[in-house]
Amino acid sequence: MTVPLDAPAPAPAADTITTSTATDPAARLIDTWFPCPEVDKAVGTPEGSGRSEKALFTWFASRPIAQARAAVLCSLLPDTPDNRADIKAVVKKNDPAVWARLRARIADQYGPKPPVLLDMFSGRGILPLEAARAGASAVGTDLSPVATLGGQLLADFPMRDWSAQPTLSYEVPDYADDADEDPPPATRRRRRRTTAGVRAFEEMESLGVEEPRLLLDVRKVLGEVGRRVAAEVGHLYPGSPDRKGETPWAYLWAVTLPCDGCGRRFPLTGSMVLRYPYTRTGDVGQSLRLLFDGDEFRTEVHDGLPQQEPVFAVLAGRRGKSARCPFPGCGRVHNLDVVKAKGFANQYGDTLLAVAEIDRETNRKVFRSPREDETTVAYSADTDSLPPIGGMSAVPDERIPAGNKDNVRGSGYGYRTYGSLFNPRQAVLFATTTRVINDLYDELAGIVSQDYARALAGFAASNVMRQIKYSTRGSGSRSHGQEDGTEQNRVQVDHVFSSQSVVKHQFDYLEAGSGTGPGTWASVSTSLVNALAKVLEENQATGRPARFRRQSATALPFRDGTVDVIVTDPPYDGMIVYSDSSDIFHVWFKRALASAMPGLFEGGPDGLQEKADEIIIKGRGAKGAGDPRSDDARYRRLLAQAFGEARRVLKDDGHLTVIFGHADPEAWKRLLSALVDTGFIVTSSWPSRTETAVTGVATITVTVSIGARVAPPNRPVGIAALVDAEVVTQVKHLCRGWDTDGLALDDQLMASYGAALQIVGRYDRVIAPDGSAMSLEHYMALARRAVRDAVALRLDEQPLETFDPHTRLAVFWHVVHGRVDVPKGEARFFAQSDGLRLEDLRGPILTETRAGYRLRHDAPGPLSPASSTYEIVRAMAAVWSAGTDSVAACLSAAERSPTDAQVWALVDWLTTKLPASDPVAVALAAVKRNHGSIQAATRTSTLSTLQSALFEETP
Template identity: 55%
Template sequence: MTNNGAAQATAAAGSTGTVGDMRERLIDHWFPCADVDAAVGTTAGSGRSEKALFTWFASRPIAQARAAVLATLAPAEDGAKDLIRAAVRHGDRAALEDLSARIRNAYPAGRPVVLDIFSGRGIIPLEAARLGVTAVGTDLSPVATLGGRLLADYPMRDWSDEPPLPFKPAGDAARKVLFGEDEPRLVVDVRTVLAEVEQRVADAVAGFYPKAANGRFPWAYLWAVTIPCDNCRRHFPLVGNMRLQFPSGRDGDLGQSLLLIADGDRWRSEVIDGAPTQEPTFSAAAGRKGKSARCLFCGHVHSLDSVKGKGFAGQYDDALLAVGEENEGLGKTFRVPRRDEIDAAARVDLATLPPVGNMPAVPDEPIPAGNQDTIRASGYGYRTYGDLMNPRQTLLFAETTRAIRAVHAGLLAAGASTDYAAALAGYVAATMQRRLRMSTRGAKLRAFGGNATRKGTWVQVHDIFADESKVSFQFDYLESGPGTGPGTWDSVTGSGLQALKKVIAESPNAEPGRFRRASAVALPFRDGTVDAVVCDPPYYNMIDYGDASDLFYVWLKRCLADVMPDLFAGVGVQDKTDEIIVKRGNAPGEHRTREFYEQMLGRAFAEAKRVLRADGHLVVVFGHSDPDAWLRLLGALRDAGFVVTSSWPSRTETSNTGVASIKVTVTIGCRVAAPQRPIATVAQVDREVTSAVKAAVRQWDADGLALTDQLMAAYGPAMEVYGGYSEVLSPGGEEAGLDRYLTLARAAVRDATALKLDQLPLETFDAPTRFAVFWQRLYGRTDVPKGEARFLAQADNLRLEELRGALLTESKGGFKLRLDAPDAVSDRSSHFEVARAMAKAWDNGGTEAVAGVLATADRQANDAHLWAIVAEIVRQLPTSDPVAKALTAVQRNAGTIGTMIEYVAAAAAADSEARAQPTLFGEDLA
């Protein structure tokens, strides 16, 4: 796979788009697209296990990060390609070792320096560190910076000289079976401190969590917020789901549900066997959007605005509904809370908690304005991060922070180095952070099952980040206890330890990564000291990284302010002055606008250019469903002085998370632009871009790159030509915009496929028809994500909004091509719309009805383009499809239909004239 066509076109024009004697790398000509696509769906390539160490957003799959780093650093040798394929697909250690040696030998200064200026949780630096090169990560968020250290710094260090821990080792038969005896020192010690913190917290809160009859802590407590009724003034609970669990399939097990009983001026909850017998008190009415609350006593309905108003007025209270236990032979069951359990929870008095260091034990940091979309509880009257939990949940986390600080102090007192004590405290704090995901008013009970075979029935705690990066909120929520079960400390430690062990095992020759908190627009590095910047920039308006992670920050700084003062010694929440996103919401004075995003991204890339060596590479991994975001990204790269030399699509997102709204991310290779580039005319650059893309398509076809991926890969050769000039001017002297060449690149891919319909070139058809034909060839009748649909429309200078309804239908699954009849046809209708109308007309009235459609659309019987479209639709559809059947019949009767057009048109004209004549009772004869 190569972009040689683009390079040749640029050279032919006498333009050098990049400076100096550039060191060729594989990313300039080749990328393992198919291997990334195959790997991201596997355990080894998805990055899910690494994610278990630390929570961050928009997680980049390991396979794509590895491919980006390897292709950026590897010399442009064919022998390196198979090694990269093996490393990406299978994590082949021998291949990685061979590549590591090749890479280090390719750089005259020795080990190359790789920098990620938006490092997040550190996946890209991790892959660089595994090669034994100098890997550096910076991120504006201290939370993300901690994640990078835990993933790609501490696991790569040798801790063998550290003294023994002062705590009882966490070792038992079950651990040996699960992990074996030969564990790395770091894994053993992390397990020990995790167990120490767990025991200390359990001892501290035991009086507020009475044990069940089996002598164990319950695993869960189901709560609901209550409000006073506007009509009868009695308090009632807001419950959105009455189901507790589905039948397990065991004899006599009918599942469990919640029942709310009004008793005078009070109410109580009961747990019943079987399906729910009662409607929720907080739900959407049948046939209506938006939820409302129905009083349990008098049935009065409260609008959502009314319910929210009660929160802002301080009228919410928490009530315990049910308790979840683990019982031998029965699994997890629910029961009504005992009186002592209700009283124990009510005894929590947060006002008496001593401070943690120099901070209040309960986070009193206000949730910034305009965060209703990200911190959703703030839209219901909860004002601080401490308000996001009920008092007992807050107590549990306050005691956890206190235990982490005490364990850290004990490590230092026992002689542990400052770095090792910080590392161990960091892993414990990360475990607390992961538990936070299932421990606020947004953590709901999740019951699975109820299918025909009654298999796979279980209950879980729903992650508060179920919507990727938004802190959920709901009125009926689950509290996990200090024992075992979903959402508990015990449940999150196992996966974290396994992830840590995996990272260490797969990094035998790694150099520790270096992570610093820093703004991308003010990098703390000298000029010309970095060989490659490989980064994954913020996704425009998709994720509010800082606001979403402030929940973590306010708790982490209570644990780690003295441990990692470079990250957590700040006041308030995280500083977002330089955060490069487009902020959602309508906060007054919000500075993170589209203009800010573009300006700051340009400044960040300019900083990357400053720290890069003259022959260095900038590689950007990016994905977004909005072409405007792409324009801003590519514009920022150009403004910063880079030339895009390649772009390589990978279908990564849904394989990794299952919920992301984009399916394709693109790895974009860039080089520093030449200092003096010529000026060119639009006509000249149009020709060169078209030639370069078509040359690249020939190689992509040979390499098996899918046509849909070629459409996005075309940006590389197009931008390399475009970036070879300082200006591209129209005959009138105006500068041609970047968007012109993105559209031209995609059109060139389509034209390079030389699609013909009955020997008629596709470009001779009207734009909507070209779009529809290309869509049908690419996607058939499948649903297509919004981003791909929008980009495809660009190839014909069409807007998705114009196509919605006319040519496309939209659903939750995406967009689908319409083959049913349009609402109407006219002489302005596209050929594709007329063909669809012909199919419907055949079913309704045969030849005469079809002739009527042609007459109305002012089409002639010998319209070759129209009949070519009819034939194309038939070819692309199964013979059993109703539209295919109808149009096949139309084709067979084409001669008859043609002879009828003039008759039908004349009859319609006569009828129209007759209707226009005055009648006996018309006004003209009155």
């Protein structure tokens, strides 16, 4: 069905589309400016990171609030000094007064109807949230039903007015302020600030000001779900008699398998440490010990460091992990293939190793051995007797598709269904919770409106998924600290997605209990309510609800020319396999929301999410074998189809902003080609250092906000030489403004792509002298070279461009990256800027590392007249300890003059750029002090060589 969004606005004349906002009323800030320094700083703060909003819902793309806010506002507003100042202000701080000014200007800009802003890959809804805050008519579409629900919970339901809904009679729970994890002190401080949002509402209520209805009722519903589930499954989690019946916080389990040698079962423990010692608090730590009695084993928790080696570990002389039978007299080793084969043969079992409690005096997590009654009830959990939910099995029996062992790791060990990723007691807990939510929706729908009942059930279902993160076969116990007790020894849950979007599997895993503590229902309820309080506090009577639809970006359900702005964050090539990673949530959402949202989670024929139109590249080689999503050509085709749809629904004077990040230049070529081929011209590219600030584990550090416009008709054909000159002039001109704005040099390199393509976009195509079309790669490399030239590096008055290509690259690399590792894609960009091949630089200039490439500062190979100046200077530093004659020999071997200006300029430059204590800097400083002696020795060496040559040639 085609959904009308707005009437199309008159398009400007083609000749009005220029790069100047003064002459182009359709131009926007994104074309000319972006608050890069402010975004970079804000993404590291609680307010700008988006971590709090993420606590509402588990999703894999962590677009920070600060970058999303800047991208949305810069795409909506024209370039004026007031807009620049106010956008900087709200990126730094969520100031209501500044927001009001920005909303007023947006309303004036677009007339009586608010602008329509679409995110066609909406994920968890951060971009639509910021658009809604700005007063736009925000729309989000996503192929994933899981992501669609996430957007509703963040940017739709919290924006609605629910104050007229009838009062719910459920009690408000009195949860402790637990957290999903046991965080470091800095995170605790941030969490206290977030929790203050809830407390602020409670204080308002004490003063007679009503707490937002949605927040109050979500608290009530979460509490009611927790009470009902505890009543049904409480017998499976007996309390501790010596702790007044308090339920343990967590339980440590391990998978067991039969030994091929002695036939006895043993547990696959990957670590015997439960808690490291910490000398500052006098904590000696705790460890696990296996005790043996005939054919049986049991566990014991003891103080101090481990006295036994882990059972499942890397053994000396073997590749990969192996399992060694721990029974006395056996010691049979089972390699990883054997361990996996036993899983596929259904020979795995589960055993309870230890019980974790919280010492209320010290707030320390402590472990003990399980009691007999605890093991008895733990093993008694029965999934077969659970009643079905909405016509489906209570425990998900949907099969994990073949070829997923690298993404859903348990499937590589014989676990065939999504329900099997949980042990029986975990499965009973979550099946009961989802059934309670499904039943509670029917109850709520008889009290409040159907929409409100759906919203409340949605928040409750989201809470289940957040608890699942901390209680599967992939959720382990992570003990911080060191054996010597010098570091803080926190214990936390290492959740199932701690390796980014991979659904982890491990043989010793942690099960969160039914009481309080990290990962429990009470804990995740507290953090969800805190996150919702923050969203509500920032949007009271200011925004409008965003709308979300489950829809493929390749077939948008909107009329032609009805969207003012598209701001979107497409899949980053092959970085995240969204649907495969979130199917573990999808199967449980189907059950929890079977009555509330029956159509949303219908899925594909296998009962999982529909994947036919998913725009990703799923691995390569064996990882993606047999999966059509592993085809690069398919990704390019679907991405181009999606941008073609964006072009269709966008108004002629509309703007497209794409947020993208990748270390591989091939991924950039695919993205930029898709934009250009579907009728867009790129106007800008603005880097933000967002990824590690938000996730802490990202494979990239920079994402780029790329501005684009609809290409005007009747563009001329460009001549390569002239267009190249325009590009160089444009980039060098913009570099001066970027310097003023505080844009770092490596960020300027990324920003230069948009500047170059802005010029190229003026032409229908650019042709070389032989009539062939110039490539995107040519202009990306040319832009980078223009940035380098704009810096106008000089080494002791020697312009950098006068040096040889290898030395130019080395010096500029040193300026941009210093001595850190650089991803392979970025290294290739560097090489291309000087017309070099990365393969030719590996060895003489760069060394390859696991993380990419690093600039060499050590001794090079043998010198020759073909050696670069950079290699000669490195050689001089390396041999300095042998004396001036050895340094002089370097110059002679390279046939360089003892007064070679470039050699001595580079010696002087490196001496000042390297840390004073760096061995290379120390050596070069000595070389510099003794340059006179070295030059004299070089002359003597050269004269001696000439004399020897003369004597050899004399008859």
